[in-house]
Amino acid sequence: MNGGHGPGGGHGPGPFARGIAWATALYLLLPLSIVLPVSLTDQRFLSLPKHDISWQYYHNLFTSPLWLDAMAQSFWIACAATAIAVICGTLCAIGCWRLARRSTEVIRALMLLPLIIPSIVYAIGLYRYFAWAGLLDTFLGVALAHGVTGIPYVIVTVSTALAAFDPRLEQASRGMGASLRQTLAWVILPRIMPGIVSGGIFAFIHSWDELLIVLFIASRNVYTLPRRIWNGINENLDPTMAAVAVLLIGMTLALLLLDMALRRRREG
Amino acid sequence: MSHALALHGVTKRYGNFVAVDRVSLDVAAGSFLTLLGPSGSGKTTILMAIAGFTVPDAGRILLDTKDITALPPEKRDFGMVFQGYALFPHMTVAENVAFPLRVRGMGRAEREDKVRAALDLVQLSALGDRRPQQLSGGQQQRVALARALVFDPALLLLDEPLSALDKKLRAELQEELRALHRRVGRTFVNVTHDQDEALSLSDQVAILNHGKLIQTGEPAALYERPATRFVADFLGKSNFLEATAEGGVLHLGGLDLAQADAPASGPVLLSLRPEKIALLADGETAANVAPGKILSWSYLGAGYSLVVDTPMGPLRASLPSWRAPIAPAEGLAVRLGWAADAAVAVAEDPA
Amino acid sequence: MRRDTGWWLLIAPAFLLLTLVYIAPIAQVLAISVMEPSPGLGNYERLFTSESVQRVIVTTLRICIITTAIALLLGYGLAYVIALATERARRWWLLAVLVPLWISVLVRAFAWVTLLRRQGVINEGLIAAGVITEPLALVWNETGIVIGMVHYMVPYAVLPMLAAMREVDPRLLAAARGMGASRGFAFSRVFLPLSMPGVIAAGVLVFIFSLGFYITPALLGGGRTLMVAEWIKLQILDLLRWGLGAMMATVLVLAILATLVVFSRLVNLRRLFGGGA
Numbered sequence: 086m087n088g089g090h091g092p093g094g095g096h097g098p099g100p101f102a103r104g105i106a107w108a109t110a111l112y113l114l115l116p117l118s119i120v121l122p123v124s125l126t127d128q129r130f131l132s133l134p135k136h137d138i139s140w141q142y143y144h145n146l147f148t149s150p151l152w153l154d155a156m157a158q159s160f161w162i163a164c165a166a167t168a169i170a171v172i173c174g175t176l177c178a179i180g181c182w183r184l185a186r187r188s189t190e191v192i193r194a195l196m197l198l199p200l201i202i203p204s205i206v207y208a209i210g211l212y213r214y215f216a217w218a219g220l221l222d223t224f225l226g227v228a229l230a231h232g233v234t235g236i237p238y239v240i241v242t243v244s245t246a247l248a249a250f251d252p253r254l255e256q257a258s259r260g261m262g263a264s265l266r267q268t269l270a271w272v273i274l275p276r277i278m279p280g281i282v283s284g285g286i287f288a289f290i291h292s293w294d295e296l297l298i299v300l301f302i303a304s305r306n307v308y309t310l311p312r313r314i315w316n317g318i319n320e321n322l323d324p325t326m327a328a329v330a331v332l333l334i335g336m337t338l339a340l341l342l343l344d345m346a347l348r349r350r351r352e353g
Numbered sequence: 354m355s356h357a358l359a360l361h362g363v364t365k366r367y368g369n370f371v372a373v374d375r376v377s378l379d380v381a382a383g384s385f386l387t388l389l390g391p392s393g394s395g396k397t398t399i400l401m402a403i404a405g406f407t408v409p410d411a412g413r414i415l416l417d418t419k420d421i422t423a424l425p426p427e428k429r430d431f432g433m434v435f436q437g438y439a440l441f442p443h444m445t446v447a448e449n450v451a452f453p454l455r456v457r458g459m460g461r462a463e464r465e466d467k468v469r470a471a472l473d474l475v476q477l478s479a480l481g482d483r484r485p486q487q488l489s490g491g492q493q494q495r496v497a498l499a500r501a502l503v504f505d506p507a508l509l510l511l512d513e514p515l516s517a518l519d520k521k522l523r524a525e526l527q528e529e530l531r532a533l534h535r536r537v538g539r540t541f542v543n544v545t546h547d548q549d550e551a552l553s554l555s556d557q558v559a560i561l562n563h564g565k566l567i568q569t570g571e572p573a574a575l576y577e578r579p580a581t582r583f584v585a586d587f588l589g590k591s592n593f594l595e596a597t598a599e600g601g602v603l604h605l606g607g608l609d610l611a612q613a614d615a616p617a618s619g620p621v622l623l624s625l626r627p628e629k630i631a632l633l634a635d636g637e638t639a640a641n642v643a644p645g646k647i648l649s650w651s652y653l654g655a656g657y658s659l660v661v662d663t664p665m666g667p668l669r670a671s672l673p674s675w676r677a678p679i680a681p682a683e684g685l686a687v688r689l690g691w692a693a694d695a696a697v698a699v700a701e702d703p704a
Numbered sequence: 705m706r707r708d709t710g711w712w713l714l715i716a717p718a719f720l721l722l723t724l725v726y727i728a729p730i731a732q733v734l735a736i737s738v739m740e741p742s743p744g745l746g747n748y749e750r751l752f753t754s755e756s757v758q759r760v761i762v763t764t765l766r767i768c769i770i771t772t773a774i775a776l777l778l779g780y781g782l783a784y785v786i787a788l789a790t791e792r793a794r795r796w797w798l799l800a801v802l803v804p805l806w807i808s809v810l811v812r813a814f815a816w817v818t819l820l821r822r823q824g825v826i827n828e829g830l831i832a833a834g835v836i837t838e839p840l841a842l843v844w845n846e847t848g849i850v851i852g853m854v855h856y857m858v859p860y861a862v863l864p865m866l867a868a869m870r871e872v873d874p875r876l877l878a879a880a881r882g883m884g885a886s887r888g889f890a891f892s893r894v895f896l897p898l899s900m901p902g903v904i905a906a907g908v909l910v911f912i913f914s915l916g917f918y919i920t921p922a923l924l925g926g927g928r929t930l931m932v933a934e935w936i937k938l939q940i941l942d943l944l945r946w947g948l949g950a951m952m953a954t955v956l957v958l959a960i961l962a963t964l965v966v967f968s969r970l971v972n973l974r975r976l977f978g979g980g981a
Contacts, residue, residue, distance in 0.1 A: 195722060201964070261501075262430065
């Protein structure tokens with residue numbers, strides 16, 4: 086007998102598959118890790134540290150009003166966009182789940198369009214549309230655009246959470262006299278909260294990283310972090326960019342770990 | 354305060370499928386009605402219509418004299434025990450029971466008193482701080498009952514309340530449920546596919562099949578005088594004798610049958626319960642006697658179940674096992690006998 | 705029905721927002737493509753007459769097909785190893801897929817520029833090691849685009865394939881081996897066919913994401929190799945040819961929807977996007 090060597094029952098992948106998997110994993114991770122040493126370089130251009138590690142570019146980053154302002158703008162836009170996406174997406178997912186008919190399936194599919202249609206198409210459309218609506222280069226305009234394109238992330242995670250929710254709990258609540266609002270607040274939302282938080286995290290990351298829409302609809306007033314990075318890469322490749330990259334990678338890792346911890350708590 | 358419930362011609366269709374077909378029912382105030390039927394008979398749909406979760410396509414539902422057909426569930430003030438109980442997993446037992454009171458905006462002190470009383474009623478006072486998933490199936494069932502009764506509902510609806518439990522626990526809880534009904538004196542409407550549960554719990558049983566109401570009555574009346582073949586077959590076991598009447602005498606398989614209240618002529622369908630057939634000793638006689646040979650038998654603890662090949666066809670008979678007059682064996686020749694009032698004439702069910 | 709009104713009201717805010725802030729602007733793009741500079745299908749005629757339009761489409765398709773093929777190959781190997789890994793190991797492998805998935809695409813493109821440019825870490829390293837004397841042209845050309853795009857797409861390829869593979873009962877492989885099949889035979893006759901729906905789903909996903917990809921091709925292509933998304937941006941922001949840009953945007957959307965429709969017959973695409981039921 087080959088005993089218990091994992092679920093393959095002793096039939097692990099062959100050396101060829103293992104080779105591809107390791108090579109691919111390194112290909113995925115190594116390029117990202119390069120930014121850490123580069124950010125600590127003692128040189129004046131993008132390179133590995135030659136003689137000594139130096140924190141000067143982190144100092145640059147945290148004392149530069151341009152970078153700090155971009156981060157603050159991105160943060161507040163992401164917060165507003167997340168609020169829009171979480172509120173609209175959660176309510177919509179609950180409504181579609183409860184009504185569960187052909188028309189709500191179509192609505193749910195429509196809500197996922199921002200995942201499918203390339204941002205460039207939306208960005209050029211929005212450029213014209215917001216010019217007409219007077220929302221170009223405004224905080225509200227960017228928050229709305231990021232919010233609506235963040236809805237699908239919330240719809241997906243909340244729908245997954247609802248799939249595990251016993252619909253009889255909703256019936257029981259209504260049967261005992263609870264109104265729709267009471268049922269939402271006391272029965273449905275507490276049960277699907279982990280899904281909502283996950284969706285919120287993804288919607289936040291989406292807005293925080295979004296560049297293409299901002300490139301079209303923002304100019305002087307709204308200068309988000311991705312736009313600052315974009316210009317940095319295109320104009321002057323200075324090691325401060327590597328420090329920014331390290332910071333962003335760290336934030337994403339922290340949010341992902343938070344999401345994993347929440348998932349584990351939900352399953353445990 | 355208990356209330357009466359009445360259904361008038363309630364009908365529910367799903368596309369071309371008629372789930373409930375013109376069902377009319379009267380439930381007296383304070384009585385315990387069970388809707389009994391196989392799966393797909395429409396019993397759950399009727400309960401859901403009473404609860405307000407489905408709206409009938411036709412017909413009316415009255416609480417006392419008030420028409421509640423179109424009222425949404427949260428306005429009906431009915432208590433309900435759901436299949437699988439539907440206890441809120443993120444709340445403690447006490448919070449679950451307090452839920453209907455919280456919904457009604459009741460103050461904390463009053464709420465706590467009521468919750469304590471409701472938990473006392475089902476003997477779970479000690480477990481108020483637990484989560485539902487920490488309780489056994491029987492305890493969860495009692496929490497569901499306490500939650501359904503805590504707000505003094507006009508009506509208590511039970512959707513297969515015992516189906517999730519094992520057989521022994523089910524018997525215990527049947528007795529408890531019956532006692533609880535007497536104690537709270539409210540109108541209960543129960544749904545089940547379990548005939549034993551229906552017989553032992555209810556004041557009234559309504560038997561349903563294919564969305565139609567077949568017969569209603571007290572359990573004993575239904576068992577002893579089933580109206581149709583379906584009722585006789587679904588409630589307990591029955592032999593069916595397809596006899597012909599001629600001048601007040603019934604003929605079947607070359608034998609004459611003595612049958613009380615037999616019609617003068619025409620085909621007659623009789624339902625004969627196995628336990629009403631006796632195994633006759635030598636020299637013993639009965640109003641009806643059929644000779645035969647044992648085709649098969651099985652031992653059931655309290656008795657034997659026999660299938661005996663007779664000139665009327667195979668008949669199922671039961672025989673107490675304690676000091677049984679014979680030792681059953683395949684091929685053994687026996688005589689079966691039954692009284693003239695043992696069998697009941699029943700109607701064929703419409704197809 | 706009247707009593708469902710409350711639930712419909714829950715859907716309303718998202719639906720209104722989507723209609724007003726998402727669908728309306730996109731509908732406008734479709735309208736512009738047939739209205740500007742003059743009403744009619746003139747912009748679409750360019751598909752057949754303009755060499756530069758055709759060139760950008762051919763370039764895009766070529767890069768997308770290469771990217772999809774490489775991403776599927778690498779992703780399949782990775783997904784296969786993850787599917788057969790122990791519970792503990794699987795968690796680490798998954799992290800290796802999810803972390804890059806969620807890291808900003810800009811940061812990733814920046815990392816690639818740092819590595820691949822003429823004075824980048826790879827070229828400097830290879831020169832220092834004496835392997836090459838002249839720096840290799842690794843970026844600001846099609847090679848750079850493909851390297852960066854595959855890097856972006858591999859996680860998207862892994863996830864659907866992994867989902868399909870995890871539904872394959874691993875005992876089937878054990879059974880095939882038990883009946884005397886070699887590892888390669890068991891894989892190609894049992895595992896590969898059973899995981900095929902995942903491969904198709906992953907292929908569709910990667911291909912449609914690649915078609916409209918902007919940031920990585922723009923940064924790693926260095927303006928010399930144009931894909932449609934960057935070409936559209938060029939038409940609209942730099943050349944102010946709205947009609948032509950909108951036409952290409954419409955073609956892009958139609959190509960993506962057509963791909964989805966064709967393949968929705970083969971695989972359950974609802975699962976790709978986390979279908980509710």
